[in-house]
Amino acid sequence: MRAAVVTEFGDPSVIQIQEWADPVPGDGQVLVEVEVADMIFVETAIRQGLHGGFFSVQPPYVPGGRFGGRVRATGPGVPESWIGTTVVGRGVDFGAHAELVLAAVDTLTEVPAGLNLETVVAVTGDGYTTLLLEQLAPDLQGQSVLITAAAGGMGLLLTQLAHRSGAQVIAAARGQAKLDLSKAQGADVVIDYSKPGWEKAVLDATGGHGADVVFEGAGGELGAAAFSVVRDGGWFSAHGAPSGGFAVYDPAEAERRGITVKGIADLRVDLVTTPVTEELVLQRAASGELTPVVDRVFDLEHLADAHTALEQRTLLGKALIRVR
Numbered sequence: 001m002r003a004a005v006v007t008e009f010g011d012p013s014v015i016q017i018q019e020w021a022d023p024v025p026g027d028g029q030v031l032v033e034v035e036v037a038d039m040i041f042v043e044t045a046i047r048q049g050l051h052g053g054f055f056s057v058q059p060p061y062v063p064g065g066r067f068g069g070r071v072r073a074t075g076p077g078v079p080e081s082w083i084g085t086t087v088v089g090r091g092v093d094f095g096a097h098a099e100l101v102l103a104a105v106d107t108l109t110e111v112p113a114g115l116n117l118e119t120v121v122a123v124t125g126d127g128y129t130t131l132l133l134e135q136l137a138p139d140l141q142g143q144s145v146l147i148t149a150a151a152g153g154m155g156l157l158l159t160q161l162a163h164r165s166g167a168q169v170i171a172a173a174r175g176q177a178k179l180d181l182s183k184a185q186g187a188d189v190v191i192d193y194s195k196p197g198w199e200k201a202v203l204d205a206t207g208g209h210g211a212d213v214v215f216e217g218a219g220g221e222l223g224a225a226a227f228s229v230v231r232d233g234g235w236f237s238a239h240g241a242p243s244g245g246f247a248v249y250d251p252a253e254a255e256r257r258g259i260t261v262k263g264i265a266d267l268r269v270d271l272v273t274t275p276v277t278e279e280l281v282l283q284r285a286a287s288g289e290l291t292p293v294v295d296r297v298f299d300l301e302h303l304a305d306a307h308t309a310l311e312q313r314t315l316l317g318k319a320l321i322r323v324r
Helices: 042-047 117-136 154-162 176-184 197-204 220-228 253-254 264-270 278-287 300-313
Strands: 002-006 015-019 029-039 064-073 085-088 100-104 144-148 166-171 187-191 213-214 231-237 260-263 294-299 318-322
Touching: 002 278, 002 300, 015 300, 029 300, 064 100, 064 117, 064 197, 064 260, 085 117, 100 300, 117 154, 117 278, 117 294, 117 318, 144 154, 154 166, 154 176, 154 213, 166 176, 166 197, 187 197, 197 220, 197 294, 231 253, 253 260, 253 300, 260 264, 260 300, 294 300, 300 318
Parallel strands: 144 166, 144 213, 166 187, 213 231, 231 260, 294 318
Antiparallel strands: 002 015, 029 064, 029 100, 029 318, 064 085
């Protein structure tokens, strides 16, 4: 099979297209012919050798987590009735940026009629986290909600969700094109956080009180600045790290100000108790409540270009990888 391979940790040039042996499904697994695969920012960090505490992967490896495609073969313990089914899921130990990928059958979701595969792949990963945050956050109706990295794949879904919930949506992103896109997706106020002192614009938009809820997807110094403008008694999620790390905040200050903080570790714990499923994500997508914005679809041979586009922040919305 053809596969994109990270040959060593480094810049996007380390990604090469190679011929690899077809994988063979084991117990409880299926082999899927990949048609479309997702591409998210964290994969660029893994390629550089970062986030080793979260992802234990060493080159050479085939990147790519979430995919959509058709089941070709089943392993022991899996009914052959799965063969030919169009599914969305996550590869075993990555591997989705290839013509064939292994997946545990109990992690797959059959693609419902009425949704095309690109939409399904684009919405499932970001949509899952979006609905998880919806479950964890307070009721958004009538609240001021700040969303950073607002023109990214998940930022746009959060903007749609907060807008439909009746919140005042404040979208923070970089550059006019991203602000225009955020506005088109339901933001009431847009702020360019590449400009010094952007935090004051958030305070101005909230009458000086600060945001009631902050969905923080930028990380780093931007995330720290976003924490500074959540109101006392507010709610703050630090779920994104494209700036090189998650938002830094002082837990003692959060406690003193009565701010509820959900970090990435908290979200992983809450996965166990929060009733969010991929089926629910797809139901919300089919109803039009979650509409992913796909900027570019790269073919497999240009996966390195997709990495570059993500790292240079040139995408308006998501990138997908077309394999077949």
